[in-house]
């Protein structure tokens with residue numbers, strides 16, 4: 001199947017018409033079960049396919065696009081690497097209930113097979129349908145992320161396994177990200193790739209000199225010390241339908257309340273980057289609900305938000321508390337923990353705006369508000385805290401909303 005994306009032609013190996021014969025040829029599904037199977041395409045970042053084998057059994061096939069020269073970026077082989085890490089390294093098997101369950105990777109066709117977890121929804125869909133932001137859910141999200149960071153913190157064996165199994169091209173360039181470079185420079189190609197409206201994003205970025213400086217300072221600030229997801233969005237988190245009871249009653253079982261999925265962009269990185277990115281997700285819920293019209297003054301747009309900031313602030317507070325209760329050492333490691341989270345939240349807002357501009361266009365007033373909030377977070381992180389948390393000071397030692405899950409003992413650092 002061929003698709004045109006961002007004016008480039010890309011090709012996927014599988015479509016609705018040939019997926020069943022592929023599964024049969026590869027002996028992935030018993031041919032007897034295939035006659036009953038139904039197929040549901042799921043177009044996300046990739047062109048994914050859900051194969052319903054029975055009421056209780058579904059398979060998710062993720063496939064990567066091949067470009068015009070017949071190459072893939074290799075993102076799915078990177079995701080497979082994280083699953084192998086959880087499956088093959090006993091010291092890190094704690095990861096298994098915290099991520100999804102992969103069953104095979106077809107290197108040649110770049111197809112990853114995963115168990116489709118029927119008792120979960122992704123958090124983006126959950127918030128879209130429930131239209132409520134329970135702070136306890138955000139607490140469970142923070143706590144889950146902290147387990148992954150804490151469990152791999154300074155673990156040389158983890159770092160060695162992951163870098164050995166990573167693709168050589170990403171291995172070299174991945175110690176410290178260059179934030180300015182990753183924004184992309186305006187080149188003659190940009191004019192071909194981005195709409196005229198989208199160029200406004202680059203224009204505004206250049207207008208704020210202090211913003212560019214603050215972004216450049218993220219590179220020396222960034223401290224790689226554990227496994228991070230590096231692409232945390234609500235759509236990349238799964239929430240169990242019974243998350244409230246799972247959190248208390250079955251913390252270590254398969255039915256984990258929250259799982260982190262879509263590990264294509266993982267890296268050995270800075271944990272405050274991931275947490276900041278999630279804070280940005282909550283802020284985006286507020287920002288995206290602003291009146292989008294160019295004719296509405298920004299002050300009025302802020303007042304008319306259908307998701308007011310006050311609605312997401314309790315979740316932001318509990319997200320950070322849940323994280324810290326599970327990983328209290330993080331504030332010793334990073335005495336400026338909250339300020340770093342603010343800065344990376346600012347970066348998260350800019351990065352998601354850049355992606356929006358690349359795939360769609362510049363979202364008018366909403367985009368301008370998003371950029372201004374990002375600028376405050378990046379240039380004045382301490383002053384931004386009361387705005388983001390909705391309290392003068394976030395006291396991390398406050399009593400948790402739900403009892404914290406027992407933290408595993410910190411593994412020793414290998415020589």
Ligand SMILES: Nc1ncnc2c1ncn2[C@@H]1O[C@H](COP(=O)(O)OP(=O)(O)O)[C@@H](O)[C@H]1O
Pocket residue numbers: 042043044045046047048060062100101114115116117118120121122235236238261262263264
């Ligand atoms: N194992 C799973 N069980 C249930 N739903 C899943 C699973 N993996 C992914 N999904 C759903 O499919 C969507 C896309 O999967 P993801 O791995 O994020 O792929 P992409 O790289 O295309 O974003 C997710 O946002 C989620 O809604």
Ligand SMILES: [Mg+2]
Pocket residue numbers: 044045235236262
């Ligand atoms: Mg995804």
